Amino acid sequence: MQNLDRIELLQSLPAEERVALAAQCAWRTFAPGEQIVDRSGDCRDVYFVVEGSVNIVNYGVSGREVTYATIEAGEYFGELSAIDGRARSANVVANARCLLAGLSPSRFQELLMRHPDITMQVLKRLVRIIRVNDDRILDLSTLGAVQRVCQEILRMAEPDPITPKSWLIYPMPTQSVIASRVSTTRETVARVLGHLTQEGMVAKKGKTLYLRDRAGIEEYIRTLAFASSSGQAASR
Known part of the structure; x- marks a missing residue:
């Protein structure tokens, strides 16, 4: 129409x-x-x-x-x-x-x-x-590829209109689209989503990605950042 x-x-x-x-x-x-x-x-x-x-x-x-x-x-x-x-x-x-x-x-x-x-x-x-x-x-300047993918997932998520204090992404973009947004590969995005799914932090149903543990994803980003900074310090 x-x-x-x-x-x-x-x-x-x-x-x-x-x-x-x-x-x-x-x-x-x-x-x-x-x-x-x-x-x-x-x-x-x-x-x-x-x-x-x-x-x-x-x-x-x-x-x-x-x-x-x-x-x-x-x-x-x-x-x-x-x-x-x-x-x-x-x-x-x-x-x-x-x-x-x-x-x-x-x-x-x-x-x-x-x-x-x-x-x-x-x-x-x-x-x-x-x-x-x-x-x-800022992400491109300070974060690794895995962290950037996680950060983009958090950025895209919106409050679930049905379940209080829950978050979702709908419609979930393709892995290629997410990869191009954060300057990485589709394989990296697939690996990150696989890890988050295995750890119970996200779950995909149809075109929707549900964030089961938003705080867990945020902590995962911080853990990666700490590991990266520790590795750089050790190599000096």
């Missing part, structure tokens, strides 16, 4: 405004793996993910893919270029079959000017992205 009713950013708009906004969008469907945005391209539109999901990715000099984030249905991407008019900061690839609604920069800026509450939501999202990226930069 070509409507924007499920886009979280637009929930505060009256229904008739969402209908009018949907009519201003360019609607397209993409197949899994199809490139949506090329960082060298000229398009500056904002995209609302109505169905499916997309991956925000870049490629190293060696061609290695680095995944920054997965944008699910109900979310949006592309706001940076729509706001400042500069080139894209990353590529975007369909993670699954998806339906997207593209809104031109001028229309998006007009939306922000007319609705301060929507502007504030965009600002909060940008702040959240900066904080997450700051954490990842």
Whole structure:
């Protein structure tokens, strides 16, 4: 359905405004793996993910893919270029079959000017992205690959809406996606998940990863850090 009713950013708009906004969008469907945005391209539109999901990715000099984030249905991407008019900061690839609604920069800026509450939501999202990226930069500078995988699992986890004081990740990204986010290999991610599962700290059911022992994962990270620092001290 070509409507924007499920886009979280637009929930505060009256229904008739969402209908009018949907009519201003360019609607397209993409197949899994199809490139949506090329960082060298000229398009500056904002995209609302109505169905499916997309991956925000870049490629190293060696061609290695680095995944920054997965944008699910109900979310949006592309706001940076729509706001400042500069080139894209990353590529975007369909993670699954998806339906997207593209809104031109001028229309998006007009939306922000007319609705301060929507502007504030965009600002909060940008702040959240900066904080997450700051954490990842610190992780890359100070943690080993196994620790980074564990840290990313903790970062992705959200409170379980059914079980109090429990955490889960849904949908759980593929091992390749997690590996690209923390600059390691899929094999390392598989090994870490296998260890955490064997120790009863996590359990996977379908597309959900349940964190059975969040404190245990945090302690595991600290143990690895201590072992690493002790090893470095002993080698001096």
